[in-house]
Amino acid sequence: MSTVPLTHILFVSTALFFIGMYGLFTRRNMITMLMSVELILNSVNINFVAFNKYLYPQKADGIFFTIFIITIAAAEAAVAIAIIINLYRTHKSIDVDDATELKW
Amino acid sequence: MKERVRLMNYQQYLLPVLLLPLACFLLLGLFGKKHLKNASGVIGTASMFAVTIISVLVAGRYFFADGKVDGVYQHLIAYKYNWLAFSPTLSIDMGAIVDPISMMMIVVVSFISLMVHIFSLGYMKGEERFTTYYAYLSLFTFSMLGLVLSSNIFQMYIFWELVGVSSFLLIGFYYNKPSAVVASKKAFMVTRFADFGFLIGILVLSFYGGTLDFNALIQRLTAPQSGEFVSITTASFLGISMLTWGLCLVFVGGAGKSAMFPLHIWLPDAMEGPTPVSALIHAATMVVAGVYLVARLFPVFAIDVPALQIVTWVGAISALVAAIIACTQTDIKRVLAYSTMSQIGYMMFALGISRYGGENGLGYTASLFHLFTHAFFKSLLFLGAGVIIHFVHSNDLKDMGGLRKLMPVTHIAFLVACLAIAGVPPFAGFFSKEEILTASFHSNKIIYAIALFTAVLTAFYMFRLYFSIFWRKEATVHGTHNADGTASMKIPLIVLMICSVGAGLVPITKMVTSDGVPLETHMDVLFSLVPIVLVLFAIFFAARMYKKENGSAGKMAVAFGSFYKAATKKFYVDEIYLFITRKVIFNLIGRPAAWIDRNIIDAFVNGVAATTARISGLIKGLQSGKVQTYALYFFSGIAGLAVLFIYLWK
Numbered sequence: 001m002s003t004v005p006l007t008h009i010l011f012v013s014t015a016l017f018f019i020g021m022y023g024l025f026t027r028r029n030m031i032t033m034l035m036s037v038e039l040i041l042n043s044v045n046i047n048f049v050a051f052n053k054y055l056y057p058q059k060a061d062g063i064f065f066t067i068f069i070i071t072i073a074a075a076e077a078a079v080a081i082a083i084i085i086n087l088y089r090t091h092k093s094i095d096v097d098d099a100t101e102l103k104w
Numbered sequence: 105m106k107e108r109v110r111l112m113n114y115q116q117y118l119l120p121v122l123l124l125p126l127a128c129f130l131l132l133g134l135f136g137k138k139h140l141k142n143a144s145g146v147i148g149t150a151s152m153f154a155v156t157i158i159s160v161l162v163a164g165r166y167f168f169a170d171g172k173v174d175g176v177y178q179h180l181i182a183y184k185y186n187w188l189a190f191s192p193t194l195s196i197d198m199g200a201i202v203d204p205i206s207m208m209m210i211v212v213v214s215f216i217s218l219m220v221h222i223f224s225l226g227y228m229k230g231e232e233r234f235t236t237y238y239a240y241l242s243l244f245t246f247s248m249l250g251l252v253l254s255s256n257i258f259q260m261y262i263f264w265e266l267v268g269v270s271s272f273l274l275i276g277f278y279y280n281k282p283s284a285v286v287a288s289k290k291a292f293m294v295t296r297f298a299d300f301g302f303l304i305g306i307l308v309l310s311f312y313g314g315t316l317d318f319n320a321l322i323q324r325l326t327a328p329q330s331g332e333f334v335s336i337t338t339a340s341f342l343g344i345s346m347l348t349w350g351l352c353l354v355f356v357g358g359a360g361k362s363a364m365f366p367l368h369i370w371l372p373d374a375m376e377g378p379t380p381v382s383a384l385i386h387a388a389t390m391v392v393a394g395v396y397l398v399a400r401l402f403p404v405f406a407i408d409v410p411a412l413q414i415v416t417w418v419g420a421i422s423a424l425v426a427a428i429i430a431c432t433q434t435d436i437k438r439v440l441a442y443s444t445m446s447q448i449g450y451m452m453f454a455l456g457i458s459r460y461g462g463e464n465g466l467g468y469t470a471s472l473f474h475l476f477t478h479a480f481f482k483s484l485l486f487l488g489a490g491v492i493i494h495f496v497h498s499n500d501l502k503d504m505g506g507l508r509k510l511m512p513v514t515h516i517a518f519l520v521a522c523l524a525i526a527g528v529p530p531f532a533g534f535f536s537k538e539e540i541l542t543a544s545f546h547s548n549k550i551i552y553a554i555a556l557f558t559a560v561l562t563a564f565y566m567f568r569l570y571f572s573i574f575w576r577k578e579a580t581v582h583g584t585h586n587a588d589g590t591a592s593m594k595i596p597l598i599v600l601m602i603c604s605v606g607a608g609l610v611p612i613t614k615m616v617t618s619d620g621v622p623l624e625t626h627m628d629v630l631f632s633l634v635p636i637v638l639v640l641f642a643i644f645f646a647a648r649m650y651k652k653e654n655g656s657a658g659k660m661a662v663a664f665g666s667f668y669k670a671a672t673k674k675f676y677v678d679e680i681y682l683f684i685t686r687k688v689i690f691n692l693i694g695r696p697a698a699w700i701d702r703n704i705i706d707a708f709v710n711g712v713a714a715t716t717a718r719i720s721g722l723i724k725g726l727q728s729g730k731v732q733t734y735a736l737y738f739f740s741g742i743a744g745l746a747v748l749f750i751y752l753w754k
Contacts, residue, residue, distance in 0.1 A: 021739065025732055033732075096731050103729030 009050040016043035030084045030094045034077065041073045114182035117162045118200045118253060121210060124151045125246035129239050136235035145228075148238035149221040152214065152245065159214040163207040167615050171204070177620035179203040179319055181255055196316060199255030204616040205399050205472060209252035212479045213389050217245045219596040220384040223487050226590035227380055227494060237277060237378070244270035248389050252396060256316040257306050260397070264302070264361070267390050268295050274385060275377040287373035294370040298360020305353030308346055309404075312336035322403045344410070351411035355398060355418075362394025363445045364452060365422040369678055371445055375437040379493055382437060383486030387444050388479035395451045395475055402468060402618055406460035419452025420554045425675065427561035431568065432661075432671040435499045436489050439569050440482070443525065446558060447478050453555070454540040457547040458618065465618030466625070467547065470539030473612040477532035480607050481524035484600035488518040491589050491597070492573060501572045508574040513588045515574050517597040522570045524604040526563035526639050529632075535608035538632055539625065556635060563639040567646035575651045 016039055023036030045066045052062025088094050128151040136144045171177050184199035200206075221241060228237055247266035254260035269292075276288030306316075313321045313332050324332040325347070339346040358364075363371035374386050385391070398405060398415060405412055423446045430442035451471040458467025491514045496503050508515040524531035527538070537559060544552040588594055614622040649656045661668045670676065726737075 024735060099731075100729030103727050 006050060006054045009046060013043040013046040013050070016040075016046065028095045028097055030080075030087070030096055033096065034080050034084070037080075038073060038077070041069055045069055114162065114166075114180065114200070114202050117158050118182050118202070121155050121158050121162070121214070122200075122246065122249055122253065124155050125242045125249065127151070129242035129246060132235055132239035132242060136239055141235060144235040144238045145221075145225045148242055149218070149225065151242070152218045152221045155245070155249075156214040156218045159210040162202075163211045166202060166207045167204070171202075171207075175621065177204050177615070177617075177622075179620075181319070182253075184255060187259075193314065194316075196258050197256055198259055200253040201255040201318060204620065205396065206252050208472065208476060208612070208616055209396060210249055212476060213245065213248045213252060216384055216388040216479055216483050217241070217248075219483065219487070219600055220380045222592050223383075223490070223596040224378075224380045226593040227490055228378065229590070233277070237274075240270055240273050240277070241381075241384070244274065244385060244390070248393075251393060254318075256318055257310065257321065258316045260400075261299075261302065261306060264357070264393065265299065267385075267393065268292065268299065268361070271295075271374070271385050271390055274381040275374045277378055277381070278376070281376070284376040287370075287376040291370040291374045294367055295360045298367050299357050301353045301360070302357020305350050305355075305357065308350035308353060309336075312339070312346060312350070318400060322401070325404045326407055345408075347404075347408050348410045351401070351405055351408055352414055354401065355394075355411065355415060358394030358397040359418060359452075360394070361397075362391050362448045362452065363422075364394065364418050364449065365425055365445075366677060368422060368426070368445050369681060372438045372441045372674070375435070375441050375499075379437065379486060379490030382441070383483040383490065386441065387482040387486050391444060391448055392451065392475050392479070395448060395455065395471060398452070398455050399468065399472060402455065402458075403460055405455075406458070406618070412456050412458075414456075416453045416456025416548070416551060419449045419454070419456055420551055421449070422446070423449030423453065423558045424554050424561075427558045427565065428671050429674050430565040431561060432668060434501045436492065436501060436504070436569065436573070437486075437499055439565060440485055440489060443485075443562065443566065444482055446562060447474070447482065447525070450537070450540055450555065450558070451475050451478070453551055454543060457544050457551055461619040462621070463623070466539065466623065467543035468618040469613050469616055469623055469625075470536060470543050472616045473539055474533075474536035476610070476612055477524070477536045477604075477607045480600055480603040481521040481531075481533060484517055484521040484597065484604055485525070487593075487597055487600065488514050488521065491593055494589060494593075501569070504573045505576040506574070506578045511588045513594050513597060517601045518570060518574070520601045520604050522566045526566050526643065527559055527635060528563075528639060528643075529636065530605070530608065532604050532606070532608035534636075536612075538635070539613065541635055542625075542628070542631065545631070556638065559635055560638045560642045563642035564646050567643045568650050571647060571650035577653050 020036045020039030020043065023039065024033055027033050027036065048062040048066045048069075052059065056062075084094050087099055091098050093099075128148055132140065132144050132148065140147065165171075167177075171180075180202040182200040182202050184197050187196050187198045189195040221238075224237065224241070228234055231237060244267060247263050247270055251260055251263035251267060254263055272288050272292040275291050276284050278284045309321060309325070310316045312335055313324050315321050315324065324330050325336065327333055336347045336350070337345050341349055356367075360367045371386060371391065375382055377386075405415065426442040426446035426449060430439050430446065433439045433442060451474050454467045454471035454474065456467070458465055458469075458471070491511065492504065492507065493499055495507075495511065498504070520531065524533040527534045529535075541552065541555055541559070544555050613625045617623045649660065664671075673679075
């Protein structure tokens with residue numbers, strides 16, 4: 001069974017990372033921005049799993065990290081959504097450009 | 105064992121003497137305004153009454169029962185607590201010294217304070233800050249008693265400042281009167297300036313003496329073989345030995361408190377305070393603190409002739425100048441203020457011409473004798489003036505005249521006090537002045553001449569005051585009500601009047617001497633004759649000029665011309681001070697200092713602030729509030745670091 005080379009997987013994760021980054025910078029809707037952040041996190045997860053599998057097959061450190069990140073991402077999504085809901089209550093909008101009061 | 109018992113007893117008595125007024129001050133000061141509005145005067149007076157009784161008892165015991173050992177009055181330390189210990193050899197103690205002068209002073213201070221407390225019950229009645237007034241009086245009495253009982257020079261300095269503060273508070277008692285506020289500030293600054301000299305003097309003396317304790321200091325600095333004495337006399341600055349420096353600087357402090365020329369400018373202005381306060385602080389007790397200080401350190405002064413010379417001449421000049429100015433003033437309290445200054449000058453030069461021990465110490469005894477008698481008749485004069493001002497509602501002699509029928513008690517009391525201060529026998533002032541004249545006659549003829557002339561002037565201006573107030577013209581104010589004031593105002597006048605007659609008979613010469621050995625003095629009738637005749641002549645002269653309204657006073661003023669004018673203007677001393685402060689100090693020191701402050705120090709601080717503000721103006725746009733911009737910065741930063749670490753940091 002031929003294996004997929006590591007570079008392919010890294011290519012996917014890099015693409016995923018920059019797609020997420022692009023979404024984070026260009027979208028004004030905060031839900032979409034949150035989704036973009038999740039994409040970035042997942043690209044990191046893929047990296048962890050891939051490096052674990054290809055470089056240290058006997059160990060499971062990378063997999064543990066991945067599980068941690070998924071947990072934290074879930075928590076982060078809950079917090080972010082709470083923030084977005086609150087923002088919507090005060091600003092009647094979830095557009096980041098409408099919430100720029102916190103500045104000099 | 106017997107010694108121990110004796111000291112314990114003094115401690116028992118002297119602690120309440122100090123602590124009662126302090127407790128009274130705290131009580132009235134903290135709770136008086138709310139809870140003791142009406143009782144404050146009675147509380148203050150009652151505590152003062154107790155203090156007076158105890159003081160008289162202690163002094164009586166010291167002088168007549170157990171103060172003497174083998175015919176010499178001892179310097180005892182009633183108690184001593186270690187307050188601040190800096191090193192095994194240097195500490196500041198809180199103690200009480202028991203010796204002839206401190207015992208005499210506690211009697212004078214507590215007695216005069218009691219009289220003023222009683223007098224104020226009537227005089228200050230209805231005053232809005234009545235309670236505060238009594239609290240201040242208690243504070244002053246506490247500080248003054250602490251001052252005279254101090255067993256070391258630093259403790260004395262602490263109480264010295266405390267009396268200065270209470271004097272400041274009481275001069276400025278009518279705080280909504282601008283002149284009183286100015287006067288209190290002036291008094292504080294002048295005496296504070298002088299106290300700076302005192303502090304340096306303390307440092308000099310205690311540095312060389314190695315101690316702050318009076319007894320030890322005197323012992324070390326008067327023993328010619330001691331190492332301390334040798335070091336302080338051999339060390340010199342600008343060709344003058346450190347001993348002279350130290351004593352002169354200490355004397356500067358004394359001169360400031362005692363209103364000696366040229367630091368006297370605060371005393372006449374201090375008359376802005378309530379009149380009983382003037383009687384207590386600025387006539388009888390605080391202003392003689394300088395005399396007391398010199399007397400306390402007298403054994404050291406006595407071995408240093410240059411310092412004594414300075415004391416002598418400052419005293420003599422003050423006595424003369426003040427007497428001349430007093431002849432021309434028209435404000436009743438100012439006349440009395442200058443008269444006080446003149447009499448304190450008397451005490452000062454009497455100390456200055458004195459030497460240590462035996463017959464040579466006559467001047468010392470005479471000085472303190474005069475301090476004792478002066479306290480009674482001068483406070484009587486001030487309290488009398490208080491009654492008059494209370495009735496006439498003016499300080500100016502022009503508004504008075506013919507008051508003798510309206511206020512018989514005050515009239516008699518004032519007359520007795522005038523006779524006493526003029527030195528007419530058998531009133532108190534005669535005896536003490538006579539001693540001073542005798543002492544000065546035997547030591548320095550020029551001083552004697554000044555003293556005699558001052559005595560004549562004193563008689564003249566006091567009777568000028570007396571005749572202007574009580575005779576001169578028919579009373580312009582017709583009051584049917586009691587012009588002598590309430591009973592609480594009359595009683596102190598009568599008591600002090602009796603004292604002014606009798607105080608001269610108290611054998612101070614046998615009790616207070618420079619070396620503790622009682623001194624036998626004898627009256628020389630022929631010697632006394634000259635001053636008495638001259639004084640009577642001066643009184644007669646004053647009667648001719650002021651008893652009836654005639655032009656002779658004005659003619660006299662014209663005859664003296666510019667000298668009279670200069671004396672009316674107090675010899676322009678105030679103007680000289682103003683010139684020095686405004687023109688010299690302000691221009692040469694104040695303005696450059698202000699320039700440096702504004703253009704260098706402020707400019708630096710402002711420059712730092714302005715630069716910071718400018719930079720922040722430039723970069724504050726970066727904090728835009730747009731989350732995505734921040735994320736971009738963050739990402740570029742990470743990317744930059746990645747490039748740095750991966751490609752450039754090899």
